[in-house]
Amino acid sequence: MDAQAAARMGDEIAHGFGLAAMVAGAVAGAIVGAAIVAATVATGGVAAVIIAGCVAGGGLSMFQLVKGLTTIFNLQEPASGMLITGSSNVFVNNRAAIRASVDQATCSGFPFNHPPLPLPVLVADGSATVFVNNLPMSRLQSKIVCGAHIKSGSPDTFVGGPNTTMAFVFDLEGWLHTGLEILGVGAVIGAGVIAAAAGAAALAGFVAITGGAMLAFEGLGHLGNAIGPGYGDLLQGVAGLGLLFAGPRLAK
Secondary structure: OOOEEEOEOOOEEEOOOHHHHHHHHHHHHHHHHHHHHHHHOOOHHHHHHHHHHHHHHHHHHHHHHHHHHHHHOOOOOOEEEEEOOOOOOOEEOOEEEOEOOOOEEOOOOOOOOOOOOOOOEEEOEEEOOOEEOOEEEOEOOOEEOOOOEEOOOOOOOEEOOOEEEOOOOOOHHHHHHHHHHHHHHHHHHHHHHHHHHHOHHHHHHHHHHHHHHHHHHHHHHHHHHHHOOOHHHHHHHHHHHHHHHHHHHHHO
């Protein structure tokens, strides 16, 4: 891992907009999926595959869109709390250094990640090779137990080395992202099974359309990355949402 700014008592933590973006996209996907099912009068497994694919596609596409915009425009994540404890004898910029598994932060859960927590939460991870009081030294992007990460740090002191996690992280954003990916893969497999049951011609058409779409999205990612950081996510997110919202019209 590249060296990151050392964390200090008083630095801010944040959750970011990832979870909110995925939930909003998934809800939109469910609505679009229901519209497609109604337009095609699909039932049973076909309806389930349509709705699952739309929910997964909507959530993941919205996540990419928000991630891309955040990177391109360097949008600042809203702070959800701050680090409130630190080492008693090791300081960075005259502020207490932060240690994984013992130092704590307050967190409001903003935006839409969890309710405000009544008690402080532990810093979960830090560097596997840099230590403070024999504990991993935490830094920018180090995780908090509630799933937030450290969003600010020292302007002139950096901590390198691989990451090590010292406490369980309730990473709702990561879990939802993985769940949507699994749901999407399941929808593709289900669609393939349905196409195969419909005959060789239907299966060939499904393979051609799915393969073409995957290649197109891969191409958009490469094009965006050639333009600059964040543009790959932006282009793929816009394309994904465009296909999603075009679904009801294409289904007629």
